Amino acid sequence: MLDRILIFFERYSFGVCTYLGEKFEISQTKIRLFFIYTSFLAVGFPLIFYFFAAFFLDIRNYVKKIRFQFKEI
Structure with missing residues (x-):
């Protein structure tokens, strides 16, 4: 059970700690x-603060993807 929880957080973490690091x-x-x-x-x-930062990092990644798609066109 604990292993499943750890795997979930490792796969679906927001990357806030990685970004700050x-x-x-x-x-x-x-x-x-x-x-x-x-x-x-x-x-x-x-x-x-962590969820607030995760929200803004997610928006930032979304905007980068959209810009990349428009660059290809």
């Missing part, structure tokens, strides 16, 4: 641990 040249693991620990301390506030 590449942008600031920090280990992705440290960023993930930061979100986990601060979520316990701040009663879930970092999760709101």
Whole structure:
């Protein structure tokens, strides 16, 4: 059961930690641990930031795909 949950999150994660890690040249693991620990301390506030960032990263990727499609035409 736990393996299925881990596989789900690895496949369908939003890429926020990866993006932030590449942008600031920090280990992705440290960023993930930061979100986990601060979520316990701040009663879930970092999760709101995480989903907000995931939403904007998804829109950004969507816009890039549309621009690429119009470039091909």
